[in-house]
Amino acid sequence: MRFDSSQLQALGTIAAAIAALIALFVAWDQGRVMRAQQHASVMPILAASVSFDQIDDRVELSVVVRNDGVGPAFVESARILSGGEPMQTMVQFQDTVLPTELHDEFIFNGGTIRGALGAGRQQPLVSFIWTASEDRTPAFRALLGQLVSDDTHLQIETCYCSVFGQCWIAQPGEGARAQPIRSCPNLGDDVYVQLSSSHIVGDAP
Known part of the structure; x- marks a missing residue:
């Protein structure tokens, strides 16, 4: 079968168009891969932990947020929850989380969690410090047992963004994966401000 010059020209035009489309797809795919690599190279991963420690005569319950990723995290908000319900006042936190014997005479510390948190860095969210005593020992043991046996008793939820x-939203719960979200919601004041605004300081340990 023979092709005349006009047919050959048309075939050449089609072949050139197909080659251009292939080149365009390859360039788009390479750009997509490069963007994904750039995002992965600075991806933050926030994790929260609760510790319960005794040093000398002081017992401390602390909540810490850390960045286990490879890039900075811009933290927009953090919430403390118990059984999925946010703790918004000190009275609510005490009644829900703490044994009655631990409602008084503690030092309450904390600060803002908002802002940049570098890779490998951590930031305290809140902490409670009591003076150890025989009277409080059963309450300390009860709280520790509750924290160990029930991972919903004290939970932390954070919302954060990358440099891109x-x-x-980092969901509470062991092994829970962070869920992508378009933007972080405005949750009002920081946890420390919410709790401390309703906290009447007792006798410091």
């Missing part, structure tokens, strides 16, 4: 504006 990708945002996630």
